[in-house]
Each structure stands twice: as structure tokens, then as C-alpha cells.
Amino acid sequence: MQIRSDLIMNEPMATLFPFPLKEGETFFATMKEKLSNNEAIITVKGQDVHVRFQGEIPNEDKFAVQIIGIKDHVLQVQAVLKTAETNDTADGLLPVSELEKAEQILLSQGIHLSKEEKAILRRFFEKAEGTLNEKLETIQTLANKKLEVTKLHLQSIHEALHGEPFGQILRQLADHLDLLPHLPYSKEDNRKAVNSGEEIFDSQTKTDLLEDQKNSSKKRISAGGEETNGQQTELPYWNEEWFQTIPVQTKDMIVKTITEKLSQAALDFKKLQIEMNKKLENAAFLLNSGQTLARQQAKQFVEAVIHTLDRAILQGEFMLFTDMKTEKQMLQASAKLAEAKQLLMEGKQSDALTIVNEVKDLLGGLRFQPADVKIKHFVSAFHFNEQEAMPKQQLFSQLARTLKLPLGEEVSARNMFEQFRQLGFQHEQDVSRALLLKQPAIEPQNIKALLMKLSQGEPGMIVSQAEHALANMTGQQLLSKFDANNHMQTMFYQLPILLRDQMETVHIYLNSRNDGEKLDWQNCSLYFLLDTEKYGKIGILLQALERNLTLTIKTDNEKLAEALKSLTEMAKENLEAIGYSVKGIAFTKMNEQEEQTIGAETTQAKETNKEKGYDLRV
Numbered sequence: 001m002q003i004r005s006d007l008i009m010n011e012p013m014a015t016l017f018p019f020p021l022k023e024g025e026t027f028f029a030t031m032k033e034k035l036s037n038n039e040a041i042i043t044v045k046g047q048d049v050h051v052r053f054q055g056e057i058p059n060e061d062k063f064a065v066q067i068i069g070i071k072d073h074v075l076q077v078q079a080v081l082k083t084a085e086t087n088d089t090a091d092g093l094l095p096v097s098e099l100e101k102a103e104q105i106l107l108s109q110g111i112h113l114s115k116e117e118k119a120i121l122r123r124f125f126e127k128a129e130g131t132l133n134e135k136l137e138t139i140q141t142l143a144n145k146k147l148e149v150t151k152l153h154l155q156s157i158h159e160a161l162h163g164e165p166f167g168q169i170l171r172q173l174a175d176h177l178d179l180l181p182h183l184p185y186s187k188e189d190n191r192k193a194v195n196s197g198e199e200i201f202d203s204q205t206k207t208d209l210l211e212d213q214k215n216s217s218k219k220r221i222s223a224g225g226e227e228t229n230g231q232q233t234e235l236p237y238w239n240e241e242w243f244q245t246i247p248v249q250t251k252d253m254i255v256k257t258i259t260e261k262l263s264q265a266a267l268d269f270k271k272l273q274i275e276m277n278k279k280l281e282n283a284a285f286l287l288n289s290g291q292t293l294a295r296q297q298a299k300q301f302v303e304a305v306i307h308t309l310d311r312a313i314l315q316g317e318f319m320l321f322t323d324m325k326t327e328k329q330m331l332q333a334s335a336k337l338a339e340a341k342q343l344l345m346e347g348k349q350s351d352a353l354t355i356v357n358e359v360k361d362l363l364g365g366l367r368f369q370p371a372d373v374k375i376k377h378f379v380s381a382f383h384f385n386e387q388e389a390m391p392k393q394q395l396f397s398q399l400a401r402t403l404k405l406p407l408g409e410e411v412s413a414r415n416m417f418e419q420f421r422q423l424g425f426q427h428e429q430d431v432s433r434a435l436l437l438k439q440p441a442i443e444p445q446n447i448k449a450l451l452m453k454l455s456q457g458e459p460g461m462i463v464s465q466a467e468h469a470l471a472n473m474t475g476q477q478l479l480s481k482f483d484a485n486n487h488m489q490t491m492f493y494q495l496p497i498l499l500r501d502q503m504e505t506v507h508i509y510l511n512s513r514n515d516g517e518k519l520d521w522q523n524c525s526l527y528f529l530l531d532t533e534k535y536g537k538i539g540i541l542l543q544a545l546e547r548n549l550t551l552t553i554k555t556d557n558e559k560l561a562e563a564l565k566s567l568t569e570m571a572k573e574n575l576e577a578i579g580y581s582v583k584g585i586a587f588t589k590m591n592e593q594e595e596q597t598i599g600a601e602t603t604q605a606k607e608t609n610k611e612k613g614y615d616l617r618v
Contacts, residue, residue: 335579
């Protein structure tokens with residue numbers, strides 16, 4: 001019979017068990033805490049419930065329980081014995097015990113399967129490659145991310161976790177398309193390609209370039225400069241030797257595009273400064289008043305500027321052109337304001353006011369300075385997009401721009417974000433944003449978009465490899481899906497890089513607390529894992545707690561360890577420049593067993609609460 005709703009409402013566990021209960025019904029549960037010989041806290045459908053067992057409490061962490069009733073305000077349950085395992089799979093069906101394990105994992109996260117989903121799950125076990133434990137790990141990861149049980153979700157996550165590395169898949173595809181021999185594999189090759197124009201543009205002799213056209217073009221580029229005291233100031237990115245290698249027929253179009261872009265970027269940068277200055281002035285005014293009630297209002301202004309800064313760094317068009325110094329100063333400003341926010345939460349208005357004034361002066365002194373090398377990079381991308389139409393050539397161009405090392409510039413936050421965008425990890429967001437803003441229907445230029453094109457061709461090896469790569473990318477996106485309602489956030493990416501003459505893969509694992517609708521960069525754990533033929537496995541672990549950072553480098557190669565030690569001071573300076581306080585840099589041996597389990601642990605986002613702070617583990 002069904003347990004009466006009025007009885008349930010009178011029980012203290014009612015709000016913890018908000019789904020219908022029937023005597024005799026069976027649920028899968030996870031043991032959370034044993035209270036006595038027959039009482040425990042178990043997790044059912046994602047909810048913690050106080051129960052009393054009739055009979056022994058199971059020794060396993062995960063088990064099935066049958067509802068007996070309610071007595072003395074406690075839910076009465078009985079452990080259900082496991083179905084006997086069988087090795088008889090001649091009928092092609094999975095042993096019942098294994099299906100139970102999978103269903104138990106999903107139910108522990110509140111995912112109840114329909115008949116169709118159970119069928120999808122069974123087919124996944126029967127057809128997917130890999131061991132049983134790997135398949136169960138895939139299901140556990142899907143459950144942790146609260147994703148629907150679909151064929152696409154299971155295949156994609158399984159591919160990302162247990163398939164070939166993304167870099168290897170791209171290498172195989174590029175090899176079949178005959179692209180590998182033409183990709184630049186070194187920093188020197190990259191610089192030659194841009195500085196000489198031999199790879200980006202058709203060669204053209206100096207005599208073909210008319211003097212009046214050069215002068216005209218130079219004047220037009222100078223028009224993108226800032227106005228200082230009513231006078232036009234030429235921007236410092238003009239490079240005559242570089243510009244004269246550009247074909248005459250495309251020069252005017254490029255100059256016009258650059259001029260428009262930089263003029264708009266300079267205007268956007270100025271507007272940003274005015275907006276942030278106004279908010280910081282309001283915050284300073286409130287803090288100067290000395291009133292306790294003004295503290296909360298000042299905190300809101302500080303948070304607004306932090307949000308504006310972070311959005312500008314990752315989305316602002318002008319950041320595609322500005323120099324590294326400006327980006328670092330903006331990151332420093334964001335870090336300082338985060339410190340001011342914390343001080344306000346602690347009631348230290350005077351200290352917070354000092355930082356607010358410092359940041360106001362810092363941001364007010366910034367000047368929009370386009371970097372010469374970023375202008376060149378933009379021109380190369382502009383030329384590729386205009387000139388090449390076939391997917392094969394587009395893929396070559398995109399791989400060349402995405403995988404090569406930065407063209408003479410320091411690696412920055414925006415550089416890395418743009419690399420992820422060029423790979424296609426932001427493809428769906430970019431398309432959605434364009435539709436919402438009613439922008440012209442311009443096809444996104446990224447690896448994922450091109451893989452989608454290649455996968456629509458005639459069935460064959462190239463189509464198969466493109467589908468393989470797409471499944472891997474989709475799996476990574478699902479594993480990195482942001483959940484604002486979840487206290488913990490996990491992300492997993494496979495970043496392809498060119499290392500000498502091979503396309504390798506860097507595995508990136510991220511654990512972090514959620515801070516509103518974004519990651520808490522002050523409290524996170526970030527791990528990079530690279531498996532190379534020459535140096536073996538290399539691991540870099542960064543752990544931040546309240547902006548205090550420890551860095552651990554793992555390698556079994558002694559020569560590499562010595563070489564990296566010489567770079568630690570530079571790494572320390574760069575990390576401290578963006579707001580972290582580096583407390584230690586250590587070198588350890590690579591632990592093979594630890595590396596094998598790190599992916600699974602990351603997707604589960606382990607967190608141990610303590611009285612003070614917390615332990616965020618990879």
C-alpha cells in the first residue's frame with residue numbers, strides 16, 4: 001500500500017524524501033554514514049535520508065533497499081540481496097548484476113531510467129569498446145554531471161574518457177588529408193610564415209609595390225590611432241617591411257578592415273574605462289562615508305567592476321589586439337578587487353578603500369596599445385577566411401593557426417581562450433550568441449565546424465575519423481558542462497599541441513568551487529598531463545587555496561627536471577603578476593597508479609569540508 005501523504009508530512013524526513021513512497025518498493029542507495037548497528041544515513045535519488053535497517057546493514061557502499069514502512073519517525077528499510085551473478089551470456093544479454101550496478105549508479109544521483117533508457121544502456125554495454133570498469137566509469141561520470149541517458153551522451157563521454165587522445169585523432173585525420181608535411185612545427189617556422197609572408201600571402205617583389213599606394217595605406221592605418229589633446233597619434237604597429245609583402249589586390253581590403261577594427265576597439269576600450277571608473281568612484285564615495293550600511297552597496301559596485309573586467313578580458317574585441325602588459329594589468333586589477341571584496345566581507349572598510357583607489361588609478365592609467373604581432377595574426381586569419389573555401393584547405397589553415405606556438409608574444413589568458421574557441425569548444429555558444437544578436441549568418445571558423453563539414457562527405461576513412469574526432473570533442477564539452485546549481489565544478493579538456501614533428505595531447509583536469517555563475521579561480525586545482533616520446537609523462541599540478549598557490553611538477557626524467565627548475569622563478573613571477581601568492585614549487589616522481597585514476601577522481605570532484613576552509617583534491 002502507498003504510505004499516506006499526511007503521515008509523510010508529519011515526519012521530519014519529509015523534505016528530504018520528496019518523491020512518492022510505496023511499501024515494498026525497492027531503491028538503489030549509497031551509504032553516507034553509519035549511525036549505529038541498524039541505523040544510517042543513506043543517499044537515495046540524490047537525497048540524504050535517515051533510515052533504520054531490519055536486519056544487518058550492508059557492508060557495500062552501494063546497495064539496494066526495500067521500503068518496509070515508517071516507525072518512530074524513522075523510515076524502515078531492508079537490504080535487498082544481490083541477484084546471483086551469471087556468466088551465461090549466450091543469449092547476448094548483459095548479466096543482470098552489471099545492469100543493476102549501472103542503474104544503481106544513476107539512481108544514486110536521482111536519475112530514474114525509463115524503458116527506452118534502459119535499452120540504450122544495455123546496448124552501450126554490449127557494443128561500446130573497453131572494459132566493464134571503463135563503461136561503469138563512463139556511466140558514473142554521466143550521472144555526476146546529471147546528464148540524460150542518451151546514445152550520444154554515452155558514446156561521447158566514453159570516447160573522451162577512454163578513447164584515443166584528441167591530438168592523435170587529429171593527427172590521423174591530417175595525415176589522411178596530407179596536411180602534416182605542410183604544418184609549421186616550430187616557433188621559427190611560425191615567425192617565418194608571418195614575417196616573410198611566404199606561407200600566408202603570395203610572394204611579391206618590392207618593385208611591384210607603388211610608393212604612392214604604400215603612403216596611402218600608411219595614412220589609412222594611422223587613422224585608427226587615438227586622439228590626444230585634439231591631435232591624432234599614430235599607433236605603434238606600422239611595419240613597412242612586413243606590410244610590403246602583402247599582395248596589392250588584397251592590401252586595401254585588409255587596411256580598411258584593420259582600420260575599422262582598431263578604431264572600434266579604441267572606442268570600446270575608452271568606454272570600458274569610463275564605466276569602471278564611475279563604479280569605482282561610487283564605491284570609494286560610499287566607503288568614505290564610514291557608514292556600515294554603505295559597505296554592502298560598495299561591495300556590489302566592486303563585484304560589478306570585477307564582472308566587467310573578467311568579461312572584457314575574455315570577450316572584449318579590443319583584447320584581440322592589445323599588448324600583454326595591458327592584459328596583465330587588467331588581471332591584476334581583477335585580483336586586487338577580489339581582495340577588496342573579501343576585506344569588505346570582513347568589515348575592513350578602510351583597507352578595502354585603499355585598494356579601490358589603487359585600482360581606480362591603475363585602470364585610469366591604461367592606454368590602448370595594439371601589439372604589432374597581434375595585428376599580423378589578425379591579418380593572417382583574415383586572409384585565410386577570405387581565400388580558402390574547401391574544407392581540406394580550411395582545416396589546414398585552422399590547424400596552422402590553432403596549434404602553432406604564439407607568434408612572438410607571451411601566452412596570456414585571452415590567447416588560451418581564443419585557442420579553445422578556434423578548436424571549437426565554444427562553437428555552440430558562438431552560434432547562439434550570433435543568433436541572439438541578430439548578426440549576419442557568418443559560418444564559424446573553428447576545428448569543430450570543419451569536422452562537421454568533413455563528416456558529411458561520402459562514407460570512408462576521412463568521414464569516419466571526422467566523426468571520431470567530433471565524438472571526442474562533444475564528450476569533452478559534456479564533461480566540462482557548467483552547472484550553476486552544483487557547489488563543485490569539474491572540467492576536462494584534451495588540448496592538441498605541435499611538439500617537434502608530432503601532434504601531442506595535453507590532458508587538462510580542473511576542480512573548482514562555483515563562485516556565483518563562474519569558477520572560483522582563488523580556490524581551485526588544475527592539472528596538466530602530457531605523455532611524450534622523448535621525456536615520458538610530465539605532470540604539472542597547481543593548487544590554489546585563497547589565492548595561495550602551490551606548484552608541483554611531476555617527471556621521471558632527471559634532465560628535464562633540471563631544465564624546468566631554471567624556469568621556476570619566471571613561472572613564479574608570472575603567477576604572482578596575475579594575483580596569486582606562490583607558496584612553494586616542488587618536483588616529484590611520476591606516480592603511474594595516481595595518473596591512471598586522476599581522470600575518474602576529477603570528474604567526481606572530491607571535496608572534504610572542514611571547520612576552516614576545505615580540501616579540494618584532484
